[in-house]
Structure formats: structure tokens, C-alpha cells
Amino acid sequence: MQDKLDLFALMEVRSQHPTPDFTTSDTDSSLIEMWLHGLSSDTQRGYRRCVSEFLSWVKKPLHAVTLADLQGWQNTFKCCAPHTQRLKMAAMRSLLSFGHKIGMLPTNVSMGLRQPKIKDTLNERILSEEEVAAMIETEKNPRNQAILLLLYTGGLRVQELCALRWKDFSARRPGGQVTVFGKGGKTRIVLLPEPVWKKLCKLNKNALSSDPVFVSREKDKNGKTLDQSQVNRIVAAAARAAGIAKKVSPHWLRHAHASHSLNRGAPLHLVQNTLGHSSVATTSRYLHARPDDSSALYLNVQTQTTFDATTGAIEPSPSKQQKQPRRTKVQANTSTLKCPSCKSSELQKNGFQVLADGNKHQRFRCKRCDYVFTPVLSIPNK
Known part of the structure; x- marks a missing residue:
């Protein structure tokens, strides 16, 4: 009986002195310093700024952060530039993954975070x-x-x-x-x-x-x-x-x-x-x-437009349409041909290309800028 009373007394004493909290802001700061150790000064500066923004927004220690918190924060900067969005989320994913890996965070909640699909504007x-x-x-x-x-x-x-x-x-x-x-x-x-x-x-x-x-x-x-x-x-x-x-x-x-x-x-x-x-x-x-070729260049475009054979520009057709005679496809006049890239007329022949009409058409290479192209077919109105 006395042993049970002593055990209850010990449990009461321990309840008055709870286990130290290792998830305070000081512990978060220590985790961040270990995470940034060895990275370049520029990377450290960018990552610190991202993590500071997140902690100011979420207002809770890192161990209590949830996937919903990360998703909510992600929704706040959808108007930011694509590079900024990637940097912010990459910083938090890296920190939370590092913290879980060394045992300072119970789980890596960023595992379920989906990166937004962003248009490549390179x-x-x-x-x-x-x-x-x-x-x-x-x-x-x-x-x-x-x-x-x-x-x-x-x-x-x-x-x-x-x-x-x-x-x-x-x-x-x-x-x-x-x-x-x-x-x-x-x-x-x-x-x-x-x-x-x-x-x-x-x-x-x-x-x-x-x-x-x-x-x-x-x-x-x-x-x-x-x-x-x-x-x-x-x-x-x-x-x-x-x-x-x-x-x-x-x-x-x-x-x-x-x-x-x-x-x-x-x-x-x-x-x-x-x-x-x-x-x-x-x-x-x-x-x-910047691809130097595309399947679009292999098409034989035939529309109600006029093609400029030297520049490849498309000009709108006249608003008043008259009955058009039968069209004859002809190769662009090579005597006035210019490079679409640098407008140089110093060209050399560079093999043939089969277009959608099934015929071979001469390709050219610009001597000045090395651009290779097939002249656009001209469709004259007679």
C-alpha cells in the first residue's frame, strides 16, 4: 500500500514539472542555422527571407506546422513571379525535410505538397x-x-x-x-x-x-x-x-x-x-x-492570306473578296530571298525538305548567322 502511495506522489511531482519543450523558437532557430550551414551567402539570404515570411504568417513553431498551413501560405503568393514562387516553396520543403531527417521534426509534412504548374518564360x-x-x-x-x-x-x-x-x-x-x-x-x-x-x-x-x-x-x-x-x-x-x-x-x-x-x-x-x-x-x-526546327515548318499552309516570300510575314487579305482563279503553288523567288533571322541575302543551298504537298523544296543556310530555313510558298493572286 505504501509503495502505491509513493508512486502516486512521484507522479504528482512529475506532473508539476512537465517535460521541457524542445520546440520553442530557440530550437527552431537552431534548426535553421544547422540547415543553412555550408550554403552560399546568397542562398542563405534568400532562404532566411522565405522562412522568416512563413513563420511570421503561420505564427506557430515548426513542429506544429501542417500540410494545410503550407497550402494556405502557398495560396497567398500566387500573384508572385514564377521564380519567387519556386524559391519560397523550395525553401520550406528543404527545411522541413532536413528537420525530419535529423530527428528534430516528427514528420515531414511537405511530402504531400504539390508544386504549382508554372509556365516556362525562359x-x-x-x-x-x-x-x-x-x-x-x-x-x-x-x-x-x-x-x-x-x-x-x-x-x-x-x-x-x-x-x-x-x-x-x-x-x-x-x-x-x-x-x-x-x-x-x-x-x-x-x-x-x-x-x-x-x-x-x-x-x-x-x-x-x-x-x-x-x-x-x-x-x-x-x-x-x-x-x-x-x-x-x-x-x-x-x-x-x-x-x-x-x-x-x-x-x-x-x-x-x-x-x-x-x-x-x-x-x-x-x-x-x-x-x-x-x-x-x-x-x-x-x-x-529556342528550337531551331518545328513540325510547323513542314506544313504547306494554304489560307486566304498573302505570304511575303522574303520575310515570311502574313498580311491580311482584302476585305472585299472576289472570285479567285485556280491557284498555282510556286517556290519563293530566290533572287530576292533574305534570311528571316538577320535579313541577310548571303545564302547557300542546304539540301531539301519534303513539305505537306509531297514535293521536295530547297532549304537555305544563312552565311552570316547560320540560320537554316525553307522559304514560305508564295500563293499569287492572278
């Missing part, structure tokens, strides 16, 4: 070769022009460019090479064409190997390393000067590097290595964003 951020050339040619400042050249020909990220030191460069006749320490702690070597290498060499005025390549002259006479916001302004100004009515950022030049090199026949794995993509699937997005 093609909207790819500049043409003519636009890139205009940006570089109109930039008169040697330092700024070298920045544009490196972002484009090297396919560098803006943070990779800002971190460059002269010791990262070495000569490789006829041009040179740059060693880039990039995203995810990966090091890659990028070869530079001779014109770009010569531009860079002119910037090195007895600089030490440890000196930054691109310095700011705004703060003091010694200068300091350019930050990303300054590079953003340089690229935006160059785009405006070139007459480009788009909000161009440094990353657009990286997109242009991938798209243009693939269009000119560079192997997919080589572009992947140059850009530092961890997966070839990331690089292949540029093939889908």
Missing part, C-alpha cells in the same frame, strides 16, 4: 545575337565593356564575375582562360576568345594577382570590388543605350550564351560544363526555349 529572357552585339558596341567604358563581354562569352553569374581576381586568369594562346568558383562550391575553367582576352589585359595596369578585376571608383581613390547592384545598373544602362526596351539583367547574358552557342552547334554537355550546370536537364531547357 524564352522571354533570351536576347538575340544582334541585341547582345549592340549592347557591347554602344558601351564606351572599357571596364563596363569587359564586364559585358565576360558575362556573355564566359556565361558567368553576376556573383562569379564580382568575385574574380587577377590570379584567376591565365594565358592560353591565342586567348586565355578563367577559373571560376561558382554555385554549389564548384570550380570550372572557361576558355576566353582572343578579342575578350585582349580587352581584359588592357584593364590590368600593374595590378597584384590578389587584386579584384573589376573595382568601383565611387567610394575612394583605391576603389573596391564591384557589388552585384552596380553590375545590374551597368547592364541595364547598356541595354537602354542599345535601344532594347526590356528589363535586361546580367543573367540575361548568361541565357544568351547558352542559347546562341547551342544554336551554333555547341555540344550540350560542353555548354553544361561551361555554365556549371549540375544537370544536363537544366541546359536542355534552352533547346526547348
Whole structure:
């Protein structure tokens, strides 16, 4: 009997001293710090902002978060840009998965979270070769022009460019090479064409190997390393000067590097290595964003419209329709033919293509931009 009384007394004492709560805000903070450990400063800054927004919205510790909480938060930023939506949800999925994996969270509620289907707008951020050339040619400042050249020909990220030191460069006749320490702690070597290498060499005025390549002259006479916001302004100004009515950022030049090199026949794995993509699937997005062929080009379009044989433009037919005579399909006049991409008339024959009419039609390759096309059939009204 006495033993039972002692047991009840012990249980009463324990009830007055509950088990310590290991899910307080301090524990959440510790979990977040462990999760972010070893990530780049840019990734840490972006992830911290996303997690802070979520915790301020949900107003509960991480161990109490439910799938419904995540879905409710996801519904609040449907008006955000696609990249922002992906970043927010990727941050929370990563944190909750990490917390469950190390045993600090009882379950990983993000397992049931469905990512929204978002339209891929990569093609909207790819500049043409003519636009890139205009940006570089109109930039008169040697330092700024070298920045544009490196972002484009090297396919560098803006943070990779800002971190460059002269010791990262070495000569490789006829041009040179740059060693880039990039995203995810990966090091890659990028070869530079001779014109770009010569531009860079002119910037090195007895600089030490440890000196930054691109310095700011705004703060003091010694200068300091350019930050990303300054590079953003340089690229935006160059785009405006070139007459480009788009909000161009440094990353657009990286997109242009991938798209243009693939269009000119560079192997997919080589572009992947140059850009530092961890997966070839990331690089292949540029093939889908700007395909150089389509089944639509194999169709023999016959409508009540008039085709401009030189540009491929479609003009509306006259509003008043008269009885049309029997139409005869003829090949476009090659004497006035121009490239649909760059409008050059310097063309060479490049085999044949079978269209929907079952006949072979001559294909052409532009000597200036390497664009391959089959002229649109002209349908004259006689």
C-alpha cells in the first residue's frame, strides 16, 4: 500500500514539472542555422527571407506546422513571379525535410505538397545575337565593356564575375582562360576568345594577382570590388543605350550564351560544363526555349492570306473578296530571298525538305548567322 502511495506522489511531482519543450523558437532557430550551414551567402539570404515570411504568417513553431498551413501560405503568393514562387516553396520543403531527417521534426509534412504548374518564360529572357552585339558596341567604358563581354562569352553569374581576381586568369594562346568558383562550391575553367582576352589585359595596369578585376571608383581613390547592384545598373544602362526596351539583367547574358552557342552547334554537355550546370536537364531547357526546327515548318499552309516570300510575314487579305482563279503553288523567288533571322541575302543551298504537298523544296543556310530555313510558298493572286 505504501509503495502505491509513493508512486502516486512521484507522479504528482512529475506532473508539476512537465517535460521541457524542445520546440520553442530557440530550437527552431537552431534548426535553421544547422540547415543553412555550408550554403552560399546568397542562398542563405534568400532562404532566411522565405522562412522568416512563413513563420511570421503561420505564427506557430515548426513542429506544429501542417500540410494545410503550407497550402494556405502557398495560396497567398500566387500573384508572385514564377521564380519567387519556386524559391519560397523550395525553401520550406528543404527545411522541413532536413528537420525530419535529423530527428528534430516528427514528420515531414511537405511530402504531400504539390508544386504549382508554372509556365516556362525562359524564352522571354533570351536576347538575340544582334541585341547582345549592340549592347557591347554602344558601351564606351572599357571596364563596363569587359564586364559585358565576360558575362556573355564566359556565361558567368553576376556573383562569379564580382568575385574574380587577377590570379584567376591565365594565358592560353591565342586567348586565355578563367577559373571560376561558382554555385554549389564548384570550380570550372572557361576558355576566353582572343578579342575578350585582349580587352581584359588592357584593364590590368600593374595590378597584384590578389587584386579584384573589376573595382568601383565611387567610394575612394583605391576603389573596391564591384557589388552585384552596380553590375545590374551597368547592364541595364547598356541595354537602354542599345535601344532594347526590356528589363535586361546580367543573367540575361548568361541565357544568351547558352542559347546562341547551342544554336551554333555547341555540344550540350560542353555548354553544361561551361555554365556549371549540375544537370544536363537544366541546359536542355534552352533547346526547348529556342528550337531551331518545328513540325510547323513542314506544313504547306494554304489560307486566304498573302505570304511575303522574303520575310515570311502574313498580311491580311482584302476585305472585299472576289472570285479567285485556280491557284498555282510556286517556290519563293530566290533572287530576292533574305534570311528571316538577320535579313541577310548571303545564302547557300542546304539540301531539301519534303513539305505537306509531297514535293521536295530547297532549304537555305544563312552565311552570316547560320540560320537554316525553307522559304514560305508564295500563293499569287492572278
